[in-house]
Amino acid sequence: MAEKRFTRRLSYTTGGLLLILIALVIAWPSLNDFINNFINKYEELDTNPQGFIDSMIYMTIKCRNIMFTGVWTTVKLALAGTAIAFILAIFMVFMRIQEPDRRDNLLIKIIKFAVNRFARFYIFIIRGTPMMVQALIFYYFGFNLFKRTGLTVSEINNIWSFFISGLFTVSLNSTAYLAEVLRGGILAIDKGQSEAARSLGMTNWQTMRKVVFPQAVKNSIPAIGNEFIINIKDSSVLSVIGVMDLMYATKSVGGIYYRSLEIYCVAALLYLILTYLSSLLLKYLSSRLDVKAQGIPSSN
Amino acid sequence: MTEPVIKISKLEKSFGNLKVLKGVDLEIDKGEVVCIIGASGSGKSTLLRCINLLEEADSGEILFDGQNLMDLRVNINALRQKIGMVFQSFNLFNNKNVLDNCTLAPVTVRKIDLNAARETAIKHLKAVGLGDFIHADVNRLSGGQKQRVAIARALCMEPELMLFDEPTSALDPEIVGEVLDVMKNLAAQGMTMTVVTHEMAFAREVSDRVVFMDGGVILEQGSPAKVFGSPEHARTREFLSRYLDDKK
Numbered sequence: 001m002a003e004k005r006f007t008r009r010l011s012y013t014t015g016g017l018l019l020i021l022i023a024l025v026i027a028w029p030s031l032n033d034f035i036n037n038f039i040n041k042y043e044e045l046d047t048n049p050q051g052f053i054d055s056m057i058y059m060t061i062k063c064r065n066i067m068f069t070g071v072w073t074t075v076k077l078a079l080a081g082t083a084i085a086f087i088l089a090i091f092m093v094f095m096r097i098q099e100p101d102r103r104d105n106l107l108i109k110i111i112k113f114a115v116n117r118f119a120r121f122y123i124f125i126i127r128g129t130p131m132m133v134q135a136l137i138f139y140y141f142g143f144n145l146f147k148r149t150g151l152t153v154s155e156i157n158n159i160w161s162f163f164i165s166g167l168f169t170v171s172l173n174s175t176a177y178l179a180e181v182l183r184g185g186i187l188a189i190d191k192g193q194s195e196a197a198r199s200l201g202m203t204n205w206q207t208m209r210k211v212v213f214p215q216a217v218k219n220s221i222p223a224i225g226n227e228f229i230i231n232i233k234d235s236s237v238l239s240v241i242g243v244m245d246l247m248y249a250t251k252s253v254g255g256i257y258y259r260s261l262e263i264y265c266v267a268a269l270l271y272l273i274l275t276y277l278s279s280l281l282l283k284y285l286s287s288r289l290d291v292k293a294q295g296i297p298s299s300n
Numbered sequence: 301m302t303e304p305v306i307k308i309s310k311l312e313k314s315f316g317n318l319k320v321l322k323g324v325d326l327e328i329d330k331g332e333v334v335c336i337i338g339a340s341g342s343g344k345s346t347l348l349r350c351i352n353l354l355e356e357a358d359s360g361e362i363l364f365d366g367q368n369l370m371d372l373r374v375n376i377n378a379l380r381q382k383i384g385m386v387f388q389s390f391n392l393f394n395n396k397n398v399l400d401n402c403t404l405a406p407v408t409v410r411k412i413d414l415n416a417a418r419e420t421a422i423k424h425l426k427a428v429g430l431g432d433f434i435h436a437d438v439n440r441l442s443g444g445q446k447q448r449v450a451i452a453r454a455l456c457m458e459p460e461l462m463l464f465d466e467p468t469s470a471l472d473p474e475i476v477g478e479v480l481d482v483m484k485n486l487a488a489q490g491m492t493m494t495v496v497t498h499e500m501a502f503a504r505e506v507s508d509r510v511v512f513m514d515g516g517v518i519l520e521q522g523s524p525a526k527v528f529g530s531p532e533h534a535r536t537r538e539f540l541s542r543y544l545d546d547k548k
């Protein structure tokens with residue numbers, strides 16, 4: 001039944017896409033002309049037009065390479081940052097949920113206590129400070145560290161580039177939030193699930209890995225997607241350390257033309273497109289996986 | 301006389317200030333079917349949960365397989381394999397289908413080859429009448445079917461003792477019978493069983509011994525004929541009459 005419904009939906013989707021494709025092929029020559037004319041019209045202008053919308057379009061077209069690099073960098077930061085953070089968050093949440101058990105031996109008790117406290121401390125610090133401050137600290141910390149190895153400034157800038165340290169920041173920041181997301185997911189799984197597993201002789205670890213965690217991750221997918229959308233927006237603070245993201249690109253373009261309001265409106269529009277497309281994608285993914293999606297989330 | 305499968309003595313357990321078990325002594329022999337009855341809140345579930353260490357009792361002894369489960373050094377995972385537990389709320393693994401529910405523990409815990417585990421699981425699933433539901437999603441089963449899967453899942457570990465905590469309390473009345481039938485079969489095959497239940501007819505028919513718990517102690521126990529027919533204590537009479545009234 002479900003399969004049938006799925007194939008039907010698939011055929012609607014492919015059918016729709018096919019129609020659009022055919023329309024595009026037929027309309028391509030005239031569409032192409034239209035776009036080229038549109039771009040050329042603005043390219044040929046010598047000065048930034050007075051009109052608000054005109055000016056927005058003019059600056060975007062003139063500096064489309066910078067703006068595109070900015071968008072692409074933002075997408076890369078959000079995608080890679082969320083993915084890396086997800087992996088790290090799995091480790092972090094396992095540390096966070098460790099509780100010494102009276103049947104553990106002393107060494108295990110100490111280790112569990114230590115990793116639990118480390119995770120709590122990490123999450124506390126990250127969630128309690130702005131990402132902008134974290135970005136600056138990580139950047140300078142890394143820079144000073146490399147400095148000690150005797151590398152020159154340009155060598156350091158190659159290894160510890162703005163992008164790398166920005167990615168580092170997003171990843172470590174999201175790790176804390178995603179660890180809490182996963183912890184919430186784990187706590188939301190009915191205790192009966194783990195009790196059944198334990199009663200069959202499975203260890204705590206086997207129970208977590210085979211029964212609780214897979215269910216927790218599945219239920220967390222919407223929240224993980226939210227973290228991705230948040231990262232699209234919040235990575236804008238990384239422009240303080242010079243990461244060439246959409247925010248930085250916008251600032252540069254604004255600096256060239258002295259028309260800040262217009263270009264920041266372009267930035268807002270581009271961010272909106274990115275987050276909206278992502279939320280659509282998420283909704284689709286969530287419905288496929290039978291979990292509940294949320295709207296565009298507020299910031300961390 | 302053979303050793304009992306499990307021997308519990310002076311078991312005590314508190315939750316905070318609430319003392320739930322106030323010194324429970326209970327022995328269960330091999331092949332014996334013991335039904336535990338008693339009012340809600342009398343500590344029946346806590347007793348069962350202490351037996352397979354889902355709760356840690358505060359003091360007392362639980363001897364099983366020659367080991368005291370209260371000893372902090374015993375390998376609880378090894379011991380739990382031999383004690384099957386069936387819960388009121390089934391607790392089937394939601395992320396697995398029927399067959400995988402039954403093979404997960406044998407494969408991960410007992411390291412049995414997956415094909416062999418499947419064969420055993422199918423055998424047990426057929427025995428509980430679910431041969432046609434092997435690949436079904438557990439969330440689509442009825443309560444009675446779920447509970448029968450849960451029983452089959454426990455049996456796949458080849459336990460020496462099966463604990464049932466109100467296995468039919470969450471079921472619609474017309475479905476209770478199918479689960480009780482499975483349990484009757486199991487009893488007939490000689491499985492050692494301890495069953496917390498409010499199904500008095502089942503207790504009377506199937507059990508070798510009925511245990512009445514009240515306020516955290518075992519107030520009286522004996523053959524079903526004795527406990528149901530001529531209870532010693534006023535509390536037992538009161539409970540039974542109230543219970544039989546409620547049911548009718």
Ligand SMILES: Nc1ncnc2c1ncn2[C@@H]1O[C@H](COP(=O)(O)OP(=O)(O)O)[C@@H](O)[C@H]1O
Binds near residue numbers: 320338339343344347
């Ligand atoms: N995990 C727990 N924490 C606190 N109190 C509990 C817990 N489990 C059971 N209790 C309390 O212990 C008493 C006995 O509960 P239980 O063993 O479930 O009784 P029964 O199964 O006979 O109905 C009840 O008063 C119950 O509220």
Ligand SMILES: [Mg+2]
Binds near residue numbers: 344345346465466
């Ligand atoms: Mg109970």
